[in-house]
Amino acid sequence: MSGRKSRNILMLVGDFSEDYEVMVPFQALEMAGLSVEAVCPGKRTGDVIKTAVHDFEGDQTYTEKPGHLFRLNASFSFVEPDQYAGLYIAGGRACEYLRLDPDILALVRAFMTSNRPVASICHGGQILAAAGVLEGRRLTAYPAVAPEIRAVGGDFVAVEPEETVIDGNLVTAPAWPGHPGLLRAFVRLVDPQILT
Numbered sequence: 001m002s003g004r005k006s007r008n009i010l011m012l013v014g015d016f017s018e019d020y021e022v023m024v025p026f027q028a029l030e031m032a033g034l035s036v037e038a039v040c041p042g043k044r045t046g047d048v049i050k051t052a053v054h055d056f057e058g059d060q061t062y063t064e065k066p067g068h069l070f071r072l073n074a075s076f077s078f079v080e081p082d083q084y085a086g087l088y089i090a091g092g093r094a095c096e097y098l099r100l101d102p103d104i105l106a107l108v109r110a111f112m113t114s115n116r117p118v119a120s121i122c123h124g125g126q127i128l129a130a131a132g133v134l135e136g137r138r139l140t141a142y143p144a145v146a147p148e149i150r151a152v153g154g155d156f157v158a159v160e161p162e163e164t165v166i167d168g169n170l171v172t173a174p175a176w177p178g179h180p181g182l183l184r185a186f187v188r189l190v191d192p193q194i195l196t
Contacts, residue, residue: 006191010084011038012104012127014094019051019067020176021091021121026070028183029088032194036088037074041101044075052092061144064093076103081110086190091122091142091175099130109133112169117189119171119182125149128170138167140174 009029013022022038029036040049051067087108089095098104108131111118120128125141126148128134134154140163141149146156157165164173164181169189173182187194 006085007034008084009034009036009086009088009190010079010081010107011036011088011090012040012098012107013038013049013070013072013090014040014098015049016052016064016092017049017070017090017094018092018122018176019053020179022049022051022070023068024176024179025088025090025119025121025183028179029187032183032187034085034187034190034194037079037084038070038072039074039076039079040072040094041076041098041104043072044077045072047072049094054092079107081107081114084111084116086117086119086186087111088186089118089120089124089127091120091124093123095123095126099127105131115169117169117171117186119186121173121178121182122175125154125172129154137170138165139170139172140165141172142174 048069048071053065053067054062112133122142125145129148129152134152138155140157140159149156161175161177166185171185
């Protein structure tokens with residue numbers, strides 16, 4: 001991968017990505033010494049996305065409340081996949097429409113076919129499934145995404161929210177309580193020297 005910068009991470013986000021699944025990894029990866037570029041189709045550097053806070057309050061599914069405005073620090077239209085060492089796919093409702101964007105799917109395929117580290121949390125599995133890169137791969141996601149993963153030949157692994165599943169270059173967790181394991185595994189794949 002000529003031209004690839006070893007510490008640049010691309011983060012895919014969109015309006016109503018899950019707040020913690022954007023804010024926490026963005027800051028934690030930067031704290032670890034990685035350079036994170038957060039992008040969203042149709043938006044440029046300096047634009048904001050609206051995040052959403054998902055919570056469990058005894059209903060049959062999660063509730064959604066307004067989160068923060070998160071300022072993008074890169075423009076999606078200028079993304080060159082070979083300039084990044086890894087890809088982080090934030091979860092939340094944004095994934096259901098981001099998976100319809102052919103440029104997003106091409107980006108995901110570029111990372112997966114070149115065997116570069118990819119982290120996906122929560123509903124991020126919807127984007128992976130739509131990209132057609134899960135045949136024979138073991139992964140987890142928010143449980144409601146399991147049928148999509150299985151439908152494209154992925155091996156969905158049901159784990160507790162705090163757990164992480166690692167399969168080669170792919171690191172996944174079902175929800176934000178899994179950040180410690182997910183981020184640790186992802187950083188180790190990007191650069192094992194960081195956490196030594």
